[in-house]
């Protein structure tokens with residue numbers, strides 16, 4: 528069911544510093560920062576030849592990454608995002624398999640303008656999984 532790895536997300540405390548690491552130290556192409564109020568984060572995408580890195584900084588009081596940063600003071604890998612052809616069919620299949628689909632199971636529009644869903648890390652080997660419709 529899952530297809531390409533769309534991105535690996537890294538939660539950071541300071542987006543500017545993280546951009547400098549990827550742009551100046553690692554020599555990668557780094558996008559402008561975009562606020563995503565629907566998701567409580569500000570994002571920057573690092574373009575790699577075979578996938579993307581999503582740098583995430585908390586936005587607003589109820590950011591879903593705030594607790595993660597409380598537990599991981601230096602930041603760290605927050606989620607992986609896999610592409611699926613049909614996000615509703617994928618959700619229904621996962622629910623049938625007993626997986627917990629977060630956010631009430633209703634897709635939101637993600638950073639690439641496409642529907643996304645999140646799956647509970649406890650059901651996926653301790654890793655938060657995002658699905659994005661391809």
Ligand SMILES: CC[C@@H](C(=O)O)C(=O)SCCNC(=O)CCNC(=O)[C@H](O)C(C)(C)COP(=O)(O)OP(=O)(O)OC[C@H]1O[C@@H](n2cnc3c(N)ncnc32)[C@H](O)[C@@H]1OP(=O)(O)O
Pocket residue numbers: 536563566568570581583591592594595604605606608629630636637638639643645647648649653654655657
């Ligand atoms: C920009 C849009 C979009 C895109 O298009 O790319 C994005 O990427 S938005 C990214 C941010 N959005 C989200 O993360 C939405 C989904 N997340 C959530 O609903 C919550 O963050 C969560 C996953 C339910 C965690 O909630 P939280 O309140 O922080 O923690 P809990 O106490 O409920 O955690 C339970 C349990 O799970 C462990 N945990 C939490 N987060 C992660 C994680 N990122 N990776 C691995 N494990 C995680 C946590 O440690 C707890 O474990 P125990 O202590 O063992 O119980």
Ligand SMILES: [Co+2]
Pocket residue numbers: 534536581606608657
């Ligand atoms: Co993401």
